[in-house]
Amino acid sequence: MKFYKSTTLTFKNAHVLGGYTVAGPKENAGKYHGKFDLALQNDMFGQKTFERAERKMFEHAMDGALAKCNLGHDELDLICGGDLLNQIISTSFSAKKYHCGFLGLYNACATFVESLIVGASMLNNGLNNVLCVAGSHFSTAERQYRYPLELGVLRSPVTQWTATGVGATVLASQVHKPVPKVVSATIGRVLDYGILDLNNMGAAMAPSACDTLLQHFSNTNTNPTHYDAIYTGDLGKLGKDILLDLLLQDGFDASKVLHDCGASLFFEEQQTYQGASGAACTALVFNCHLLHKLAVGKYKRILLAGTGALMSPTSSFQGDSIPAITHVVEVQA
Amino acid sequence: MKRISKDNYKSYVFQKMPKSSHFKNMFWAFVVGGTICTIGQGFIELYKIWFDVQMATALASASLVLLAGILTGLGVYDNIGRFAGAGSTIPITGFSNAIVSPALEFRAEGYIYGLGAKLFQVAGPVIVNGVAVSVLVGVLYVIFGGLF
Numbered sequence A: 001m002k003f004y005k006s007t008t009l010t011f012k013n014a015h016v017l018g019g020y021t022v023a024g025p026k027e028n029a030g031k032y033h034g035k036f037d038l039a040l041q042n043d044m045f046g047q048k049t050f051e052r053a054e055r056k057m058f059e060h061a062m063d064g065a066l067a068k069c070n071l072g073h074d075e076l077d078l079i080c081g082g083d084l085l086n087q088i089i090s091t092s093f094s095a096k097k098y099h100c101g102f103l104g105l106y107n108a109c110a111t112f113v114e115s116l117i118v119g120a121s122m123l124n125n126g127l128n129n130v131l132c133v134a135g136s137h138f139s140t141a142e143r144q145y146r147y148p149l150e151l152g153v154l155r156s157p158v159t160q161w162t163a164t165g166v167g168a169t170v171l172a173s174q175v176h177k178p179v180p181k182v183v184s185a186t187i188g189r190v191l192d193y194g195i196l197d198l199n200n201m202g203a204a205m206a207p208s209a210c211d212t213l214l215q216h217f218s219n220t221n222t223n224p225t226h227y228d229a230i231y232t233g234d235l236g237k238l239g240k241d242i243l244l245d246l247l248l249q250d251g252f253d254a255s256k257v258l259h260d261c262g263a264s265l266f267f268e269e270q271q272t273y274q275g276a277s278g279a280a281c282t283a284l285v286f287n288c289h290l291l292h293k294l295a296v297g298k299y300k301r302i303l304l305a306g307t308g309a310l311m312s313p314t315s316s317f318q319g320d321s322i323p324a325i326t327h328v329v330e331v332q333a
Numbered sequence B: 001m002k003r004i005s006k007d008n009y010k011s012y013v014f015q016k017m018p019k020s021s022h023f024k025n026m027f028w029a030f031v032v033g034g035t036i037c038t039i040g041q042g043f044i045e046l047y048k049i050w051f052d053v054q055m056a057t058a059l060a061s062a063s064l065v066l067l068a069g070i071l072t073g074l075g076v077y078d079n080i081g082r083f084a085g086a087g088s089t090i091p092i093t094g095f096s097n098a099i100v101s102p103a104l105e106f107r108a109e110g111y112i113y114g115l116g117a118k119l120f121q122v123a124g125p126v127i128v129n130g131v132a133v134s135v136l137v138g139v140l141y142v143i144f145g146g147l148f
Helices: A050-068 A086-094 A111-124 A138-145 A201-220 A236-249 A280-295 A313-317 B006-016 B022-047 B053-073 B077-084 B092-109 B111-118 B123-147
Strands: A008-010 A015-023 A078-082 A101-104 A129-136 A165-172 A181-186 A229-232 A258-260 A301-309 A323-332
Touching: A008 A111, A008 A201, A015 A050, A015 A181, A015 A280, A050 A086, A050 A129, A050 A138, A050 A165, A078 A086, A078 A111, A086 A101, A086 A129, A111 A129, A111 A165, A111 A181, A111 A280, A111 A301, A111 A323, A129 A138, A129 A280, A165 A280, A181 A201, A201 A236, A201 A301, A201 A323, A201 B006, A229 A236, A229 A280, A236 A258, A236 B006, A280 A301, A280 A323, B022 B053, B022 B077, B053 B077, B053 B092, B077 B092, B092 B111, B092 B123
Parallel strands: A078 A101, A078 A129, A229 A258, A229 A301
Antiparallel strands: A008 A181, A015 A165, A129 A165, A181 A323, A301 A323
8 A cells, every 4th residue: 555755754862851741720630630740720820811821831831841851041942832822822922031943833732743853853953952842721722712611502422621731841962861762753644534523523633643653653664562552642532442443444453552642631520521632632641641651661662643633713614624634753761 | 544435434433423312412401491491480470579570571581691691600601501502502591691601701802802892702693693584584574464
């Protein structure tokens, strides 16, 4: 079978120096309780608007990641990242206080993995320290993509809940101790399987996740058994099941290693139906959970597949279906 | 990826996805919608002690609107709507919720371009279509009214 024109990038010196997470109260009440560096008591974070709260979360995550890695502002070469708000204001505004280069990125909920790929590539190009960041906020995303918060509407059983959180990761070309490394990445293509239902993002994104994963397996001569874990972004429970089916059609059984960051964030009784969604999912789970597992040697080799649904409210109102994208990075202990 | 056609994929997804339980939704819509209407009737009976029927009905509607507005502000109404569906949308309280929730939401963008512009974000289409259909029915009544 023929794959699309894409190669898997390899990185020699993309060390993951450290990560920092800021999570909302509902997220901290979920399955990763207590693992976040900063858990908010209130998702307003002492601000007047939710947008400003999201911005403050970005600032805290970025400052926190630098402090955790003992890096000063002047040692940082580049910030790359994004969020879900129009014109990615949360990331851009919070990058104001840094005097280094800034690349604003948008691939919806795949933004965090995209930022890791861009950051790792920049290290290949001679930069020393790059900060990769992404996040989302339930209350800002909800009103941009759906309805006002307090509007009483029936939720479909296929819906997901936008996670509130920001994750920041420092990638460095030189390190003094052994740390996990981003070793390769496969950049995905935009795929549209004609799903129109805005609630059913998992179904819209699953074919894209399958496509990029298969591409990565083919380019690196691997299969799911070579990895300790494969984490997709925010497919949710339904999307994850669909992905397992699609992979199985191509002869890959990933049921033992496949996890979904979004589906793993909340407990059943938190009533988020298919689980979490949003750019925060991968950023939170990678920085609060996966980095730890890699550090203690529980995982040696993992894949992180950021999944993004690339529609906007305008495109959806105009009747267009939902295009999706997935990028994959391989991280080794 | 083995090419699954868009149509096949859509039908596969449809068969795979969890369906909402119509019976459960209808049950809660009936219970909540019925409760709201019973409360409304309660208000009418109460106001009838002091006012005539027409006045009592208007006051009851106003009371329901006020009550739903307060519940929206307290963050309760959306929790009711999450399981009650049409049961809490169709009564006049749903209209109140549709006005108050954008008002709360967009106050942050100021009173003119925020609240003023977005107040009817949800209720606007209901009003526009409601008026349009009323005009249509009115015209039909003028033409065929004599027949009945």
